[in-house]
Amino acid sequence: MSRRIILTVLMTAFVCLGASAQRWAAKTNLLYWAATTPNIGAEVALGKHSTLGATVNWNPWTIGSDNKIQHWFVRPEYRYWFSAPYTRFFLGLHAMGGGFEVGGFKLPLLGRLAHPEPTDEERKALIARAKEYLPMRVDYWSGIMGLTPTGLKITSARTRFGSCSGKNSLCFSWRLMQYPREAIDYVVAHELAHIRHHDHSPAFYALIERYMPDWRERMKLLKE
Secondary structure, eight states: OEEEEEEEEEEEEEEEOOOTTOOEEEEOOHHHHHTTOOEEEEEEEOSSSEEEEEEEEEEOOEETTTEEEEEEEEEEEEEEESSSTTSEEEEEEEEEEEEEEEESOOOTTTSOOSSOOOOHHHHHHHHHHHHHHHHHHHHHHHHHHTOOOSEEEEEOOSSOSEEEOTTOEEEEEGGGGGSOHHHHHHHHHHHHHTTTOSSOOHHHHHHHHHHOTTHHHHHHGGGO
């Protein structure tokens, strides 16, 4: 359920070996391909010392039934070459914009720290409460939104409160029970909305806002 939009502007300095008469260049990053991320770039010479190019990365994959490191980004870049284009040293200025969604992975160093790890007794009580309470909230919001999941499962996920599978089955972490009801309902509505929109597009958030206008305030409760 985590999504971010990135926009950065960076300056880079690098060394390149190539042909001085070259006007066009195509490139790709083999390490990204090894990490299942297709990518391609192109660059064109603008003058005796400058080139303009762009690189596109895209990773749409879901690993297993729930784990994902989905992302995309576009990076245009201007380079000033101290000799001819594509040879020796250059100074570059680039911007990068894109989005990513990471979920389903256990990240011990990056997990949520808002609540300490419960004792075994507290954990059992939270799980029992989740099994009783969350199905009721799903039924409630399912009736309001007109969206019905194919299944419901309670998990022990640390870094993800909820998820919706490609078959429209919902999962919720019992750790969600450590948060206010308003926050719980937001996660329920969020995952139900994925039944219609399996992404985080404007249409997805418009659907949530139609039934929960204060979803932004509710979402903030998950960070407290």
